Amino acid sequence: MAKKLLMIVAVAGLMSFIWLNAVNSADETQKPNNLQVQIDAVKAAIPKFAVPMREVGDRFQNMYFAAQGGNWGLAAYMSKYMNSAMNPAKLTKPAEYPAWAGFYNNTFAKVNEAITAQDFKSFEKTYSDAINRCNACHGVMGYGFIKVIKQNTASDLGVEYNLKSKATDVPK
Numbered sequence: 489m490a491k492k493l494l495m496i497v498a499v500a501g502l503m504s505f506i507w508l509n510a511v512n513s514a515d516e517t518q519k520p521n522n523l524q525v526q527i528d529a530v531k532a533a534i535p536k537f538a539v540p541m542r543e544v545g546d547r548f549q550n551m552y553f554a555a556q557g558g559n560w561g562l563a564a565y566m567s568k569y570m571n572s573a574m575n576p577a578k579l580t581k582p583a584e585y586p587a588w589a590g591f592y593n594n595t596f597a598k599v600n601e602a603i604t605a606q607d608f609k610s611f612e613k614t615y616s617d618a619i620n621r622c623n624a625c626h627g628v629m630g631y632g633f634i635k636v637i638k639q640n641t642a643s644d645l646g647v648e649y650n651l652k653s654k655a656t657d658v659p660k
């Protein structure tokens with residue numbers, strides 16, 4: 489009798505286990521927006537503005553010392569990747585990203601022209617104008633308390649800023 493009872497309990501347990509699994513897997517595959525949920529989760533894990541802005545800040549500071557040292561290739565490189573650093577925001581902040589693109593393609597074009605021309609005087613002027621524009625955007629976006637200032641040294645000290653190079657040395 490006890491043996492039979494044990495058998496019934498075991499079979500019932502097994503059946504409910506199978507049933508629960510079936511329900512669970514049906515749940516996973518039949519959710520119509522399951523893929524969307526996963527895409528949203530991946531998006532939520534990709535940086536928005538704050539993380540890439542740290543890189544923007546560092547590359548922006550480094551650029552100055554590269555231009556000053558006549559390392560125009562390094563200055564051009566810093567500018568190129570300062571812009572690329574913001575790429576995740578195309579996906580995570582589609583409404584705000586165009587403001588960055590507008591800044592880089594318009595205001596910053598003048599800095600890039602000075603780099604291409606390897607003209608430090610013009611670089612210095614356009615660079616300091618750009619600082620004001622960085623801060624104007626911070627203000628507009630509600631981050632007026634983030635005020636960019638020009639550092640006395642580069643952010644990264646592990647590269648030679650005085651190595652002479654041409655702006656065109658950056659591989660495409």
Ligand code: HEC
Binds near residue numbers: 542546548587588
């Ligand atoms: C399109 C508007 C916009 C422009 C242009 C812009 N920023 Fe920002 N920046 C932001 C926003 C928004 C934040 C705050 C990030 C957040 O909380 O999402 C920020 C934050 C920062 C930070 C703080 C990052 C941190 O968390 O430590 C630095 C540094 C920075 N920006 C540097 C710059 C520099 C340098 C420039 C110009 C070359 C610039 N930004 C141009 C919008 C902008």
